Amino acid sequence: MDTEALKRETTSLALQQAIASGRWAIPAGLVILALVAPQVGYLPAAIGGVVLATCLAVRNVVLQRTLARMGRAQQGVRALLVTTTGLGLLLGLLPALAFARLNEGSQLLLTMVLCVWATAAVLSSGLSASVYGGYLAAVMGGLAVAWSLHGQASVGHLMAAGVILYGLTLFAFSVHFSRRIADSIAIRAENAQLVRQLASANDAKTRFLMAASHDLRQPLHALGLMSAGLLRMQDPQEIRQLSQTLAGSVQNLNQLFSSILDISRLDSGDLRVNLTTFSLDALVAQLDTEYRALCLAAERRWECQLESVSVRSDPVQTERLLRNLLDNALKHGGRGAIRLSIARDGDQAVVTVADTGPGIRPEERERVFDEFYRSGSSGLGLGLSIVKRLADKLGAQLRLDWTDPAHALGARFTVRLPAAPAGVAPEVMDEPDVDLAGLSVLVLDDDPSILQATRTLLRSWGCRVATCAGAHELETAMERLGEADVALVDYQLDGGEVGPEVIARAQQAWPGMSTLIVTGESDPARLEQLRDMAFVLTKPLSPETLRRALAGVRSAAN
Numbered sequence: 151m152d153t154e155a156l157k158r159e160t161t162s163l164a165l166q167q168a169i170a171s172g173r174w175a176i177p178a179g180l181v182i183l184a185l186v187a188p189q190v191g192y193l194p195a196a197i198g199g200v201v202l203a204t205c206l207a208v209r210n211v212v213l214q215r216t217l218a219r220m221g222r223a224q225q226g227v228r229a230l231l232v233t234t235t236g237l238g239l240l241l242g243l244l245p246a247l248a249f250a251r252l253n254e255g256s257q258l259l260l261t262m263v264l265c266v267w268a269t270a271a272v273l274s275s276g277l278s279a280s281v282y283g284g285y286l287a288a289v290m291g292g293l294a295v296a297w298s299l300h301g302q303a304s305v306g307h308l309m310a311a312g313v314i315l316y317g318l319t320l321f322a323f324s325v326h327f328s329r330r331i332a333d334s335i336a337i338r339a340e341n342a343q344l345v346r347q348l349a350s351a352n353d354a355k356t357r358f359l360m361a362a363s364h365d366l367r368q369p370l371h372a373l374g375l376m377s378a379g380l381l382r383m384q385d386p387q388e389i390r391q392l393s394q395t396l397a398g399s400v401q402n403l404n405q406l407f408s409s410i411l412d413i414s415r416l417d418s419g420d421l422r423v424n425l426t427t428f429s430l431d432a433l434v435a436q437l438d439t440e441y442r443a444l445c446l447a448a449e450r451r452w453e454c455q456l457e458s459v460s461v462r463s464d465p466v467q468t469e470r471l472l473r474n475l476l477d478n479a480l481k482h483g484g485r486g487a488i489r490l491s492i493a494r495d496g497d498q499a500v501v502t503v504a505d506t507g508p509g510i511r512p513e514e515r516e517r518v519f520d521e522f523y524r525s526g527s528s529g530l531g532l533g534l535s536i537v538k539r540l541a542d543k544l545g546a547q548l549r550l551d552w553t554d555p556a557h558a559l560g561a562r563f564t565v566r567l568p569a570a571p572a573g574v575a576p577e578v579m580d581e582p583d584v585d586l587a588g589l590s591v592l593v594l595d596d597d598p599s600i601l602q603a604t605r606t607l608l609r610s611w612g613c614r615v616a617t618c619a620g621a622h623e624l625e626t627a628m629e630r631l632g633e634a635d636v637a638l639v640d641y642q643l644d645g646g647e648v649g650p651e652v653i654a655r656a657q658q659a660w661p662g663m664s665t666l667i668v669t670g671e672s673d674p675a676r677l678e679q680l681r682d683m684a685f686v687l688t689k690p691l692s693p694e695t696l697r698r699a700l701a702g703v704r705s706a707a708n
Contacts, residue, residue, distance in 0.1 A: 157223035159335050165217040171274035176203050182263050190251045209233040230281045238285040242292025249300035282324040290317030427570045428465045431456045434492050441476050451487035459494045460570040471540040475503040475563050483507035499569040504553045504562035587612030592634040596644040621652045634663045636703045641669035650683050664703045
């Protein structure tokens, strides 16, 4: 809650309290006047009663209107200050006018009643220390003057000092009270905001389940039909064509799951940013080659404009961000052109991805970065949400505009990254040798289909492979392999077994063996523990990622 909103809510509460207290203040004031009437006279007491009741009634009307029409907090504070100080002056006049005619007992009784009244006023006026301070100055000031002028010489000045001290104590209490009330209102506002955020998160999960029930079922349904068809096919050409289609469905399914996991990792803080200085134009040139071919295949025009510029960022996450933007342009940019460009602007590098499709309406431009928001298009709607989160992670500025503002067409995304200072050379990243021929790999996983698929893939790369499903098969696999360069280990196995604990026996026999842990864990704390044990690969694991990890093991050994 901003400062003005907090002040407005506090003032609104003070007005409500003052209005409520004004309703019982009239009978309380009449009781006070009834106490002094026998000594000051019934007519003056009656006149005082009418004046006091009128003042309280008018004050309530003014405060009610102010509450109904209040725009800024200052309007309410001003109304409270004027009406409450006026009431305080009226109450302060009472002892100044009546003390000369009262005996000492009545003076003490009137002082006690007014002090109780001033104390009770903390609940209605104490929410604003300035308002309550003005009220106390009028009431306690009138009492102190009355005691000084009309009290007995022996106690008058002492009582006046006591009244002033009591007033200062009440004011100090009101300052503390007003702060506590403001803090309570702020906490309540934060809690209300948290409740709204939780409700929004639940709504997002509901939308996700509804979207995923279709988008994830589609490739699974296709996989089921195609796998059944493969079992009955005999023509090699048909088998090859269906296998290619099957691979495409698997790739689509993997992309969906990867996008969901990307959102989870970004939100949990698990995704790490490794800042380096690299050539942005080299990265964009690589994207230019790839997406030019995709646009050519889709019969769409492709434009790319490069300017030599290096940036200080994470090259992997920067590439992911740009790929998501380019994929979005391919999917939702109509049939028109796609343009990718980079340029240097002072101390920033500006990357632009633009299409000439229908564009994104201004009222939707904030929502398109929300997860699962699809604006009527297909897919889970996670690409731009990932883009926004990656931009925040990298400290990049992200902006969305029309490609053609005059005709309100196209979507143009602009990403600003910190450019490297002039003269700073990009850091050279050595790519590991990806020749895996002869690499000995021990695979531990409790899923037979994963064991078979991993064994087939590794052997296609020239690796020597032995597989096992748990501790009961480990010794046989070790004898079959002879010695392993690396163990590929699933973390959670059947029967409560933990992969790294099972593979520890093999590590005792082969101290030089490296370990790669494969897991579907998403909890940041657990992943941190696993990274302390070994290098961690997260599911779903693409063949390219596995190949790169194994190449890194071989490079480290050499």
